[in-house]
Amino acid sequence: MSTQPESPPILSAVSSSARQLFLLLRCIGFGSKAQVQPTEDGIRFSVEESSVMEGMAFLGKTLFSSFQFTPPQVQPDTVDTTQESGDVDPFSISLAALLETLQIFGLSELSKPTPWNRDPYNRDAFSAQALGLSGICRLRYDSVGSPLVIILEEAGISTTCKLVTYEPAYDSDIPFARLELGMKIIMQASYLADAITELSTSNPEHLTIRATDTFLILSASGDHGSAVVQFHRDNKAVQENDALAAGPNAVPKRNRGILETFQVSGESFSQSYKFSHISNTKKALQSAIKVSIRGDSQGVLSLQFMIENLEGGGVSFVDYRFIPLVRDEGYEEDEELGDIGAPES
């Protein structure tokens, strides 16, 4: 390309916590190559697997203490005319190498003393740790085609890593029709994590997600049998069920349950996904506070995890998209699911 050497780098960002970046990028660590798209508001990393699963982590501007994005001047002879001005071509890097780099000093938190530095008197107010100077991470991307430079500094040691950038391996995300949602459920991530853990014990092949007007049902079947986790949209489902069993005159209470948002358009939403893909999200499941589960009219599943930042408040988001399995593939258990919703009818 025709970037002059004296022109400012496309991207120059400084973060005081490599750990923070690591924790977010770890969530999409299921693939080896990540596609990077620097933008005005942050850096977007995306990873895909077999074109049916995609994970995206967005490192927002706020995660960095300084963030400068200078898009190269669009040359008149640029072939790519569809590109809007102010955009940079995405590039791809080895995600495994990036993750390795970010934890090159280990993942020790500030408060955690290293075993060889137990002396409490040795840490004065001007130590690197106390000043928050430890673990400074600089990212630089000079020009299109140049390596992504990562400089990590800790306690006077600085490490410079240059990651080769590649042409992007794919050029479009899995399409997700935001305006044609089949379901939208927001819940605490720990509940979903718990459910996925329960289901994974049977070592299943598929995961079926089913949402009716009252239930969210996750089910999976394996060699030893099947497991179903059922969330009721109302908190008092159990009491209601008991009351229904006790007598018909019990008044059902409509409490807000553990599902904070529960919208199902149409009769129900029911799709199957590959379980191993869903369980790729487990790092995000563990660290997230909330998860938004959305499915569009085509059955594409979007899991959006809200992860609290380590410092300075705020949240970051990690997104996943899954393409559903063709129907009739994961539907053997349908008749077993049938009786679950029975108490409600």
Added chain:
Amino acid sequence: MVTLKFTLTPEASASIHGALLCLARFSDTVSLEAKDDSLTFSALNLSKSAHAAVALDTPFFSAYEFEAEGGHLDSRFTCCMSNKALLSVFKSRNNDAKSSNITERCEVSFQEDDDEAKCRMIARNICSNGVIKTFRLTYESAEIMQALFDRDLAENKWAIRAGFLKENLAYFSQKVEQLDIFYEEGKMTFLSFTAKVVSAKNGVLPVNNHRISLLTNAEILKMPLKTTVILNGGDFEKLSVQEQLHIVVSVKDFRAVVLHAESIDTVLHAYYTSPGRPLQFAYNKGSMNCQFTLTTAGEYRGTTIQPAPVGAATRHRSESERASKPPPSRAKVMPPPPAPSGRRNTKTLGKRRPSAPDRSAETSRDNQDEPLFVPMENDDRNWDPPSYDNAEESLGWDASEETESLFSRQIREQEARAAAAATKRKEEVPETGPDESQEASISLSPTQRLSDIPRLW
């Protein structure tokens, strides 16, 4: 149509999980036996040298309902399933303080229907916040085997707090295989050792009265470390053991038992008579009764008995050597067994099963059903198993499971029995003949009849 339903509190669910973890050390599959008043989880290891059973009485459950096919009073329902699958159902979920997802109760029911092709155990874990986790596990109707053991006949008994034993268990190396337990001068000794030799050129070691000198022989031991833990008699809650009686069990089994007993903080009881006969570890906590019946080896090293026990010497004998031995004639000296006394009633009542086969056929059959207990004789040392790791001869479970019609099964059983008796004869005969006349006078009373073994079809 069998009805089996029970409900568990989270604590009960967690203790089942603990018990299943313990059973998992014995076998991958776990057998369930439901009766009117109890539910038993049991496991038999592959070599059939150890049988573990955890019986839960009805107070253990918040609700328990069992109704067998036909509504017989003493009926049972048996099945077996994968331990791993069960573990995922009964795991303790409330230890995570961060999660507000607290399980309130676990409802288990069995879907046993002749019309349905699928056998399912349905477990519903109901959480306080309305989440319902439903597990449907496949199970298999199966006949289960039981180890019968009469504690009243056991001469040697001791009981000790499991926690105390566990502390000392830590001294045994992880790889060690055998544990010799004996009582001497008011002290109980637990000696762990491994008898495996790396270069076993001459399989049979010189017989010596002391295993210690045996092991320090020129042979290269695979695991030369031995650990001795000596406990004072005073540390035991109960101790009534014959001096110098060495009883050898597997460390792995012993460890599994002690660890589980310790986890529920109870007193471990041991019952045994003599080497070569089964040993039982038992303990209970509330409505949970655990019994572990293990094969033993070892010898009596007191002064009153003649030397040259076969057991110790043949421990290193290889399979081929054993197989090449001339077939002896023990079966003919086995008289028809008298009706055994004091054993558990294990009558079956599986579904679609005709009533128990006629008793007349039983006398000829019982040769195979080796008794767990032989009437006390002064010297029954010739019952010592010739091989350490071949446990079948001392613990007599009927391994002949068939799923055919009763008639063809009986025929098959007769044949199998004859074959089994022949091999057994091979294995069990003592090497020397001085005891032969005495042996002929031994009358055996088996403790388990073939007809007692549950049959489901």
